[in-house]
Structure formats: C-alpha cells, structure tokens
Amino acid sequence: MTPPSLPRGGTFLLACTAGTAIANNYAIQPALSAVAADLGVPLSVIGLVPTAALAGCMTGFALLLPLADRLAPNRLVAAQLTALAAALILAAAAPGAGVLLGAYLCVGAAASVAAQAGSIAGRYAPPGRRGTGVAIVAAGMSAGILLSRLAGGTLTDILGWRRMLLVFAALALLCAVPAATLLPRQRPRSDHGYRAALTALPPLLRQFAPLRHAVVVGGLWYFAFNVTWVALALALAEPPYSLGPAAIGLYSLAGLLGLVALPLTGRLTDRHSPATVITICMLAAAAGTALLVTGLNSPPTTAVGLALFDAGCFAAQAANMSRVIALDPHRSGGLSSVYLVLYFTIGAAGTALAAPLLNTLGWQGTTLTAVAALLLAAALGHTGFRRTHSEPAHAAARDLVPRAGTSRAQKSRAQQSTAPKSRARK
Helix, strand or coil: CCCCCCCCCHHHHHHHHHHHHHHCCCCCHHHHHHHHHHHCCCHHHHCCHHHHHHHHHHHHHHHCHHHHHCCCHHHHHHHHHHHHHHHHHHHHCCCCHHHHHHHHHHHHHHHCHHHHHHHHHHHCCCCCCHHHHHHHHHHHHHHHHHHHHHHHHHHHHHHCHHHHHHHHHHHHHHHHHHHHHHCCCCCCCCCCCHHHHHHCHHHHHHHCHHHHHHHHHHHHHHHHHHHHHHHHHHHHHCCCCCCCHHHHHHHHHHHHHHHHHHHHHHHHHHHCCHHHHHHHHHHHHHHHHHHHHCCCCCHHHHHHHHHHHHHHHHHHHHHHHHHHHHHCHHHHHHHHHHHHHHHHHHHHHHHHHHHHHHHHHHHHHHHHHHHHHHHHHHHHHHHHHHHHCCHHHHHHHHHHCCCCCCCHHHHHHHHHHHHHHHHHHC
C-alpha cells in the first residue's frame, strides 16, 4: 500500500497554518496597554497575558503534539484551528482579566498546531525532501512570529483590540476549511493508547542520543535569541534612544532575511548533513550578534546584525527539527513534543535573564553572552553530531533482527522497508 502524501500545495497550506496559529501568541502584545485601560485593571496584570499564552503553548507541545502520531492530519489540524478560533472569540468577549487570562491559556495550547504542522510536513514529505518541507513550514511560523506584533498593533489602532482578535479568529477558521479537505485523511498507525504515548515521551531522551544533542544545541541558540531580543527592546526604550513600541517593533522586520534563507536551508539539509548546516548557521548568527556588540547608535548596522542573527537562528531550527523528525518519522509527534518543550524551557530562561544581564553587564556584556552561547552551539553542532549520528543506523540494524513472536509477514515488511537504504549505501 502506497503511504499517503501531501497534496500539491499541502506544504504551503501547513506553512500558512503554522504562521496564522503561532501569531496569536504575540499579536496582542502591542495592545496590552489598551486592553488594561478598557478592562480597568493594572498593566501589570494584563502583562501576564503573554505568559499565559506561552504556558498554554508549552502545555500544547506536551499534551497535544503527540496526537500527530495518532490522528488523521485533516481532522487534527482542523479541530485545533477551530478550537483556536473559539478561544480567540472568548478572549475578544472577555469582561475581565480572569477570563482573558484563561482564554489565552487555551489560545496558546491551540496555537501548538503550528508545531504539529511541521511534524506533519516532515512525516508526509516525499523521499529526500523532508528538510525542504520542514523548512517551508518553519518559514511560515517565522513569518507569523515576526509580523504578528506589527499586524496586531495596526489592527488595534484601526479596529480596537477586541475586533483585532476577531480578525485573527476568522483567519484561523479560513485555514481550518482547506485543512479539513486537503490534508491526508488516513490515521497514522499506532500500537499504543494516548496515555501510553504520553508515558513514553520522557524515555525518548534516554533512547535517542541525537535527541538529547538536538535539545542542548537548539536550546543554546534559543537562549541567545531571547536574551538578545528582550534586551534589545529594553535598551531601545531607555535613554539615549527612548523609542516607542511602534519604532521598536520595526526592528523585527530585519528578521525577514531569515524567511528568505529558510527554503535554501531546507534544500541544503536534504543534500548535506544537518550538522554542517547548523554549524554554518550558528557562525552566521554569531557574526550578526558581534555587529550588535558595537552598539545601537547605527540603525543600519543594527539591522544587518539582526538580519544575520535571525536568519542563522531560524535556519538552524529548521535543520534541527528535520533531524529530530528523521530519527523516527512514525513517532515525529512525540519526538517533536519532547524537543520543543525543553527548547522553549531553555528559551524561557533566556527571557528571564535578559533584564538582569542588561542591568549587570550592560548591552555589550549581554550581547557577548549571546555570542558565547552561539559559538558553543556551533562547536557542539559540529563535534557532538559525529558522536551521535550513527544511532539511527544502529536502531535500524536492531529492527532487522527477528524477534520472538514476529510473523513472517512482519519480517518481510521490515526487510522491504530497509532494502532501499541498503541499496543506496552500496
């Protein structure tokens, strides 16, 4: 039986889905002061909304992402987008801060469909095109992150924050309709129940050394990413720059270079090892951050530095996710779940440390800390991979060994599934 594949335009649909979904974690941030004034609560309380969205998203990575290994993609993606729209409508109608925070926990959880889109793209990609598929979805997710604040702030100025949320709810429903009709309808094979699938997540770290390596390397650059961007926003808001939120938000447009680089990164990942791509990307990101060390007095220099920094981090993430999915495409949801939960946890540490680092070390010391993390990621990405890349091959060899109780048909299927790889090595 021929395995299902994505239809023409399916990867682009998943990219749009990922961008639309993940944007909802950030779009409300420029409107927080307007929300606080409208609800009559302190800004410090409404400031917890982004935290609620992040907490919900991490919960979604842990509890919902493994569903990609169990449910048909068309039903799973459409259902989560519909839930996202419902949560946004609830947030738009919120009479107080409590309802809004609860709604944004649900928004963040449903927005984790962005990671499911990447897992689906990698699983159903044609042979030799997994890196490209994951990179295209990563480009959509990056576009959603980069443009969300600009779109949210602009729509808030025109329509108000409540109607802005309704616009994003409508976009989620617009993505749900083609997802329900175009994505594969076949349910992935699964030998275990949902509870067993969740229980099996922590042992994946022990089972796959490349997964542990991917978490460490990816966590280093996400730590640097959050430290740099949070410190940048804080530094630009203070004298001598004293920029407003809109002006600070424009700096995020420098990251659009990362969107241009991502498809190329996907093709390079398919042709070469992810370790090579990650090392090059980390060196580019470190070079961009080194430009930022010189200071923020020259906006063109800052823009170039941010462009290289963002492009390197976004492209490395696409290569790393492709590597994680390739460990076992049939368990791509569970592997991605473990990776992303730990990845975001390390990134959250970077967010929390940005202000203390800026106050203690200043802008130059903070950016030098980010450079050190990126260079360490480059070194580990190159050396650590050589120690772990053989594990999938060993696992495949173990699968060739007949086990007690294995039927003749199962043995035949296992031998057929590994035959092309054997011919390719010859």
